[in-house]
Amino acid sequence: MSLNDFFQKVKSKTKAAILQLFTPKEFKALLMFLGIGFAVLLFRGGKELFFTIYPPAIPNEIALREARNDSVFAALSRKVINEDSLKFSIPEDSVVSKDKGMAVYENKKAKTLIPHSIPINKADEDVLVKLPGVGKVTAQRILTYRSKRGGFRNLREVMNIQGIGEKKFKEMETYLRLD
Numbered sequence: 283m284s285l286n287d288f289f290q291k292v293k294s295k296t297k298a299a300i301l302q303l304f305t306p307k308e309f310k311a312l313l314m315f316l317g318i319g320f321a322v323l324l325f326r327g328g329k330e331l332f333f334t335i336y337p338p339a340i341p342n343e344i345a346l347r348e349a350r351n352d353s354v355f356a357a358l359s360r361k362v363i364n365e366d367s368l369k370f371s372i373p374e375d376s377v378v379s380k381d382k383g384m385a386v387y388e389n390k391k392a393k394t395l396i397p398h399s400i401p402i403n404k405a406d407e408d409v410l411v412k413l414p415g416v417g418k419v420t421a422q423r424i425l426t427y428r429s430k431r432g433g434f435r436n437l438r439e440v441m442n443i444q445g446i447g448e449k450k451f452k453e454m455e456t457y458l459r460l461d
Contacts, residue, residue, distance in 0.1 A: 398459045402440065403433040413457055415450040434460060 300309055400409055402424070410421035423443045428434060437458050441451050 395457045397456045400457050400459065401461050402437065402458050403428065403460060414453040415446075416454065420445050436460070 304312065395412060395414075400413060407418065407421045407425060410416055410424055411418060413421075416424070420443070423445065424440070427443050431439075434440065437455060437460065438451070440446055440454075440458070441448065446454075
């Protein structure tokens with residue numbers, strides 16, 4: 283028996299078994315369903331598999347960054363344009379270049395305060411307003427919360443007040459004390 287005869291025999295037995303289970307239309311639908319499912323699996327996982335077997339010469343993040351920076355939009359947005367759309371010139375000092383570092387904003391209130399100088403349980407509205415990030419409304423909320431609860435038990439309890447989150451608490455924490 284040759285190899286060709288063997289495959290013909292397997293093919294005919296397979297075909298007979300399939301025809302017992304499915305009609306020709308059902309079999310075509312099954313093949314289409316399996317083909318689409320296999321294609322989806324290849325599409326989802328095939329990329330990772332392909333790059334594991336054949337790693338790119340450049341790492342993926344670098345290739346993506348280069349492709350993104352290669353666009354016309356990126357090239358045009360990199361330039362600092364000294365004119366607006368109406369072709370009026372803009373003074374050079376009003377154009378911020380990307381090379382300059384980000385400006386560091388210091389809180390003016392914090393310059394005058396001494397660390398741990400404000401007692402949160404005894405301070406009035408005028409003293410609380412001196413805290414960085416605290417205005418009259420927030421100071422009033424602190425006083426209302428303090429009167430309802432009978433004082434603060436720890437400094438982190440200040441974050442229970444509306445308008446004071448983790449960031450604002452970090453700014454004012456060094457200037458607060460409990461007594």
